[in-house]
Amino acid sequence: MASARYVTLQVVLLVAVALAAAPWLVLSDPTPLQDFCVADLKAATALDGFPCKPAATVVDDDFFSAAIISAGNTSNPFGVNSTRATVAAFPGLNTLGLSITRTDLAPGGLNPPHSHPRASELVLVLKGEVMVGFTSGLNRLYSKVVKENELFVVPRGLQHFQLNVGTGDAVFMAMFDAQSPGVVTPTFSLFATKPAVPMEVLAKTFLMGEDEVDVIKSRFAGF
Ligand SMILES: *[C@@H]1O[C@H](CO)[C@@H](O)[C@H](O)[C@H]1NC(C)=O
Ligand SMILES: *[C@@H]1O[C@H](CO)[C@@H](O)[C@H](O)[C@H]1NC(C)=O
Secondary structure (H helix, E strand, O other): OHHHHHHHHHHHHHHHHHHHHOHHHHOOOOOOOOOOOOEOOOOOOOEOEOOEOOHHHOOHHHHOOOOOOOOOOOOOOOOEEEEEEOOOOOHHHOOOOOEEEEEEEOOOOEEEEEEOOOOOEEEEEEEOEEEEEEEOOOOOEEEEEEEOOOEEEEOOOOEEEEEEOOOOOEEEEEEEOOOOOOOEOHHHHHHOOOOOOOHHHHHHHOOOOHHHHHHHHHHOOOO
16 A cells, blocks of 8 residues: 555656646647537637537537538639638637648649748648748758658748649648647738838838838738
8 A cells, every 4th residue: 555655656746847847748739638629619708729519519510521622712812722620610629739721722823931830730732743841940941842642741830831833733731730720921910910010120121121111012912
């Protein structure tokens, strides 16, 4: 009895030390504390995530989604369209720490540089040839042309892009280790905000004249 209690105490101490030494363990999507927690998207309470629907009202369809079966319309200036199955479109993902996005690219289409603050991204190309690249904090570019059924991984939070370098349309799936990865696209965050980022900040940031900044801003006026 005494030795069993001693072992239990040791385990408790080890866990406590591990948690104290590794606070990042609690900074990612939470580990589920129940089998499922289908998001109640209409709940009055706002949480970091969504509260669960009452289990008695959960149905098979809560764990199914057809959100990404159709190609998005790529007739836009970038030739890209991302269709998301994140928790907002697929409530069964709530608390599970994963989601998926389908991205369609017209020939020459570009998914412009952006980052996901809350997730790493595993890219699976389903069709065509896609140049995927990300940049590290040390200004190094890591890039590959990724073909059908091949994979490329983008570490959490790093700037990355996808460019269709094949001759036809391209399609890839992006899988995320977060139910809501978030997206930050610097071109939009700098040139398409309301209120606008001050001209002096933009001109000094890009080592440009204000007239040059105005040209770029005019391109993003419609977004
Ligand atoms: C993406 O495609 C959908 C479905 O065709 C369309 O409703 C949406 O406007 C498109 N988005 C962009 C940014 O082109
Ligand atoms: C795609 O979007 C363009 C521009 O908005 C529109 O003219 C075209 O009809 C759309 N195509 C489809 C298949 O919905």
